[in-house]
Amino acid sequence: MFLKRIELQGFKSFADKTIVQFDHDITGIVGPNGCGKSNINDAIRWVLGEQSVKSLRSGTNMADIIFSGSEQRKRVNMAKVTLVFDNTRKVFDSPFDEIEITRQIHRANNEAGYFINKTPCRLKDIQELIMDTGLGRDSLSIISQGNISSFADAKPEERRGLFEEAAGVAKYKKRKKISLQKLEQTKENLERLQDILDELERQIGPLERQAKKAKQFLAYKNELFEIEISVLVEEVESLDASIREIERTILEAQGNQVEQTRMLERNEADIDALRQEIYQLDAKVQSLQQDYTQAMEESVQLEKRKVELDEKRKYTLQVADLRQKKAALNEMRQEARYEYEDRKKRLDALRTEYALRAKTLAQKKEQLALDQRALAQARSIGQQLENRMHIVENMIRQPYQHQAGVRAIIHARRSLEGIEGTVSELIVPKDDKAVAISNALGGTMYQIVTKNEESARAAIHFLKKNQSGRATFLPMTVCHPRYPSSQNKAIAASVPGAIGWANEWVDCAPKYNDVRDRLLAGIFITDTLENANECAKRLRYSTKIVTLDGEIVHSGGAMTGGRNKSQSTPVTLGQERDELARKIERQTQAIEQQNAKIRQTERRNEDEQEQLIALQIESAKLENIVLVKKQKFDSLQDEYDQIAISAGEEDEKEMDDSLVAAIADIHSRIDTLAAQMSALRTTRMNKGKDLEQLETSVRGQRREINAILQAIHQSEMQLAQHKTKQENALDRLNADYQMTYDFACTKRKDIDIDAARERVRELRNLIARLGNVNLDAPAQFDEIKERFDYLEHQKQDLQEAGEQILHAIDEMDKTMVEKFTEMFDKINAELDVVFKSMFGGGKARLSMVDPQDVLNTGIDIDVQPPGKLIKNIQSFSGGEKALIAISVLFAILKARLIPLCIFDEVEAALDQGNVERFARYLSHFRDQSQFIVVTHRPGTMEQCDTLYGVTMQQDGVSQILKVLLKDAVSYAHGEEE
Numbered sequence: 001m002f003l004k005r006i007e008l009q010g011f012k013s014f015a016d017k018t019i020v021q022f023d024h025d026i027t028g029i030v031g032p033n034g035c036g037k038s039n040i041n042d043a044i045r046w047v048l049g050e051q052s053v054k055s056l057r058s059g060t061n062m063a064d065i066i067f068s069g070s071e072q073r074k075r076v077n078m079a080k081v082t083l084v085f086d087n088t089r090k091v092f093d094s095p096f097d098e099i100e101i102t103r104q105i106h107r108a109n110n111e112a113g114y115f116i117n118k119t120p121c122r123l124k125d126i127q128e129l130i131m132d133t134g135l136g137r138d139s140l141s142i143i144s145q146g147n148i149s150s151f152a153d154a155k156p157e158e159r160r161g162l163f164e165e166a167a168g169v170a171k172y173k174k175r176k177k178i179s180l181q182k183l184e185q186t187k188e189n190l191e192r193l194q195d196i197l198d199e200l201e202r203q204i205g206p207l208e209r210q211a212k213k214a215k216q217f218l219a220y221k222n223e224l225f226e227i228e229i230s231v232l233v234e235e236v237e238s239l240d241a242s243i244r245e246i247e248r249t250i251l252e253a254q255g256n257q258v259e260q261t262r263m264l265e266r267n268e269a270d271i272d273a274l275r276q277e278i279y280q281l282d283a284k285v286q287s288l289q290q291d292y293t294q295a296m297e298e299s300v301q302l303e304k305r306k307v308e309l310d311e312k313r314k315y316t317l318q319v320a321d322l323r324q325k326k327a328a329l330n331e332m333r334q335e336a337r338y339e340y341e342d343r344k345k346r347l348d349a350l351r352t353e354y355a356l357r358a359k360t361l362a363q364k365k366e367q368l369a370l371d372q373r374a375l376a377q378a379r380s381i382g383q384q385l386e387n388r389m390h391i392v393e394n395m396i397r398q399p400y401q402h403q404a405g406v407r408a409i410i411h412a413r414r415s416l417e418g419i420e421g422t423v424s425e426l427i428v429p430k431d432d433k434a435v436a437i438s439n440a441l442g443g444t445m446y447q448i449v450t451k452n453e454e455s456a457r458a459a460i461h462f463l464k465k466n467q468s469g470r471a472t473f474l475p476m477t478v479c480h481p482r483y484p485s486s487q488n489k490a491i492a493a494s495v496p497g498a499i500g501w502a503n504e505w506v507d508c509a510p511k512y513n514d515v516r517d518r519l520l521a522g523i524f525i526t527d528t529l530e531n532a533n534e535c536a537k538r539l540r541y542s543t544k545i546v547t548l549d550g551e552i553v554h555s556g557g558a559m560t561g562g563r564n565k566s567q568s569t570p571v572t573l574g575q576e577r578d579e580l581a582r583k584i585e586r587q588t589q590a591i592e593q594q595n596a597k598i599r600q601t602e603r604r605n606e607d608e609q610e611q612l613i614a615l616q617i618e619s620a621k622l623e624n625i626v627l628v629k630k631q632k633f634d635s636l637q638d639e640y641d642q643i644a645i646s647a648g649e650e651d652e653k654e655m656d657d658s659l660v661a662a663i664a665d666i667h668s669r670i671d672t673l674a675a676q677m678s679a680l681r682t683t684r685m686n687k688g689k690d691l692e693q694l695e696t697s698v699r700g701q702r703r704e705i706n707a708i709l710q711a712i713h714q715s716e717m718q719l720a721q722h723k724t725k726q727e728n729a730l731d732r733l734n735a736d737y738q739m740t741y742d743f744a745c746t747k748r749k750d751i752d753i754d755a756a757r758e759r760v761r762e763l764r765n766l767i768a769r770l771g772n773v774n775l776d777a778p779a780q781f782d783e784i785k786e787r788f789d790y791l792e793h794q795k796q797d798l799q800e801a802g803e804q805i806l807h808a809i810d811e812m813d814k815t816m817v818e819k820f821t822e823m824f825d826k827i828n829a830e831l832d833v834v835f836k837s838m839f840g841g842g843k844a845r846l847s848m849v850d851p852q853d854v855l856n857t858g859i860d861i862d863v864q865p866p867g868k869l870i871k872n873i874q875s876f877s878g879g880e881k882a883l884i885a886i887s888v889l890f891a892i893l894k895a896r897l898i899p900l901c902i903f904d905e906v907e908a909a910l911d912q913g914n915v916e917r918f919a920r921y922l923s924h925f926r927d928q929s930q931f932i933v934v935t936h937r938p939g940t941m942e943q944c945d946t947l948y949g950v951t952m953q954q955d956g957v958s959q960i961l962k963v964l965l966k967d968a969v970s971y972a973h974g975e976e977e
């Protein structure tokens with residue numbers, strides 16, 4: 001026997017330990033209503049894992065299946081049921097020949113315990129053990145009357161459970177369910193993973209950019225570190241050299257200033273001394289003037305005395321004799337002659353001096369007029385220069401008056417990106433080549449150099465948008481130099497008057513070298529137009545040539561020249577301003593000198609004029625005196641001549657010269673004094689001249705000292721700037737690189753410093769343009785990327801796992817479809833036979849509601865009892881429905897081996913004849929399956945090999961014992977007592 005025995009204790013009405021032994025294929029269980037027959041079914045289902053309290057017909061919880069007591073019996077606290085199976089046919093997948101399954105429950109904790117062969121196990125282990133043995137929940141192993149009627153009335157979908165169980169697909173269904181759960185879980189995991197991945201992806205983009213930026217920042221910093229130290233060391237060093245140079249210049253200038261100041265002081269002392277001398281001279285002149293006045297008075301006195309003496313002599317003459325008269329006259333005549341000659345001599349001398357001086361003065365006046373004219377001319381030139389300077393400065397302040405577009409761009413350069421400046425700003429002519437360079441550049445001087453084409457486009461867009469005019473742009477990225485061939489270079493150099501190629505005569509920052517060479521490397525400069533023509537000829541008119549004066553011989557030979565009112569262009573303005581400044585300085589000096597000279601000449605002329613007037617007055621006075629003296633002498637001579645004839649010859653007597661000599665002396669003294677005064681005046685005048693000269697040179701010296709002080713001040717400012725720059729460089733070494741200057745010197749590299757300096761500037765701009773940098777970003781990015789990759793990998797694993805699950809489900813579905821279809825067809829074939837046998841003819845057929853969906857389709861039953869039309873099962877009577885259901889049941893039993901079937905009053909609805917037919921058919925399965933049949937029907941009882949009677953006494957406890965067939969019917973009706 002498959003089920004060898006059941007042991008019940010405390011289960012429902014089986015309060016006492018009860019053992020039901022099964023020794024035959026068909027065991028009947030009989031007894032009156034409510035005696036506890038069905039409780040045996042419940043016990044078997046309970047052990048096999050039934051979890052539904054409802055289907056166990058118990059209260060509300062599982063503990064309600066424990067014997068609840070009766071009036072005469074106390075309730076018990078534990079229920080325990082054991083099923084003992086024979087497994088020699090290996091119905092169970094177990095090596096044991098006997099399998100004992102036990103389930104128990106304690107009232108106290110409502111806890112169930114499961115055991116297989118007395119070993120505790122899980123419910124799951126029991127479910128797995130019975131799976132596909134035909135003992136499952138939905139199997140045919142336990143069929144009640146309720147099952148039979150519900151099978152008939154069930155919806156097609158509800159019926160398929162039976163067929164599935166028969167087909168043995170439950171295992172696959174369960175696996176599929178687990179697989180689907182796993183798939184669901186995998187999907188959930190995938191979704192969760194995808195959420196995290198999405199979040200990480202959102203972070204990863206910006207973080208990657210930040211990391212890139214941080215890496216770029218570090219790369220720039222490293223590059224900066226590599227070169228900036230050398231640049232800074234070089235800067236400190238070169239600043240040191242220029243600081244020393246400036247200090248030396250300042251020291252020299254200070255020395256010069258001290259020297260100049262000393263000279264100035266000396267000159268000032270000389271000026272003081274001169275002034276002193278002049279003062280003394282003036283004092284001397286004054287005292288001589290007094291002496292002179294005194295001498296003049298003395299002379300007047302002497303003259304008076306002489307007149308008196310002469311009067312006296314006249315009187316003496318009147319009273320004296322001829323001889324005495326003659327002697328007296330002679331004396332008087334000699335005196336008069338002496339006086340006359342003396343005065344005449346002096347008058348002549350005066351006249352000669354006057355004439356000489358008047359002539360010199362006239363010459364000086366002429367010269368003065370000339371000088372004044374020259375001064376006026378110099379002033380006018382100075383004014384012209386000032387005017388021009390004013391214009392030039394205005395033009396420099398407001399360039400590009402006629403180029404509105406250029407002006408607009410230059411005004412807006414701060415707000416525009418990449419505007420380097422106009423060609424005329426960036427390229428500066430050397431020495432006196434501005435005119436030539438201006439003409440060499442022509443209109444290109446107004447072109448605007450930009451960093452690249454994009455900047456040029458942006459600027460043009462700006463002009464367009466604002467309607468601010470037009471301009472031509474020269475992007476540096478596309479500006480390639482054009483050089484003359486070496487042959488042309490050699491030819492040009494040999495031409496007379498050759499100056500050089502235009503690009504050699506300008507200065508510009510190194511980064512504009514390409515712009516310079518693009519515009520000027522192909523243009524040659526000569527001194528004159530003739531030489532330009534000669535040069536053009538020799539170069540076969542292939543090259544543009546300009547002259548220093550601005551004429552142009554174009555390539556091809558066309559010539560441009562002439563002169564405008566103003567030749568100024570932005571290129572020439574700087575040079576013109578410098579030249580003008582120099583000219584104005586020179587002109588101012590010349591005017592000042594001329595002015596000083598004129599003032600001096602005027603003063604001297606005035607002095608001279610005064611002297612001349614004085615001489616004139618003196619001469620006029622002396623002329624009168626000479627005339628008087630002459631008349632006196634002439635009259636005395638006449639008188640003497642007359643007396644001499646009458647008195648005869650007589651030795652001339654020596655004249656009494658005391659008074660005359662005194663008069664002569666005094667005149668001579670007067671002359672001496674006048675001469676002295678004149679000499680002193682000359683000296684004084686010369687000293688005055690010296691003083692003026694000294695004062696002029698003192699003024700010059702003061703100017704020079706001021707200029708030196710100014711230069712010192714400028715040098716000191718420059719020094720301060722250089723020192724600040726040097727301190728900045730040292731601070732940078734300190735702050736940015738934590739290096740002392742000495743240590744930095746050891747790190748210095750042999751690199752091209754100019755290029756490095758340019759690169760440092762570029763790098764600093766690039767770093768500034770990076771803005772805020774998150775230096776942790778690379779590490780954060782790596783971390784998040786690693787996590788992202790790991791999760792991405794996990795995602796792939798999950799996707800693969802999902803696909804594998806899907807594949808497995810697919811396989812399971814296929815197997816299930818195959819098994820289900822196979823079993824369905826088999827049952828269908830058996831049903832027809834069973835039906836015919838049960839109904840005594842007719843037809844029955846199972847059909848799938850949706851044959852396309854074998855896995856879910858409901859099952860319909862179409863039957864045609866003998867003599868009736870095919871009808872659906874729903875339209876039959878209760879007994880017929882039961883018989884149809886039983887037919888299906890038997891068909892299934894025929895199609896699939898089920899080791900144990902428990903029928904609980906399945907035939908209750910059948911009439912006597914059908915019960916017998918049922919019972920007979922049941923016996924067909926003998927040796928194939930074991931049946932436990934709960935029944936009230938004698939027809940069924942007759943077919944049973946063994947019959948157990950169940951009784952319940954008044955204590956409410958079921959008891960069971962074997963009965964004979966003859967007693968069974970009365971048992972069934974509770975009549976055994």
Ligand SMILES: Nc1ncnc2c1ncn2[C@@H]1O[C@H](COP(=O)(O)OP(=O)(O)OP(=O)(O)O)[C@@H](O)[C@H]1O
Binds near residue numbers: 032956
């Ligand atoms: N937990 C319990 N404790 C005590 N008795 C119980 C318990 N549960 C059910 N019973 C009793 O079991 C009996 C019902 O048993 P069962 O349904 O097996 O009867 P039956 O023999 O199948 O009757 P019928 O022929 O009418 O179907 C009732 O008398 C009921 O009181």
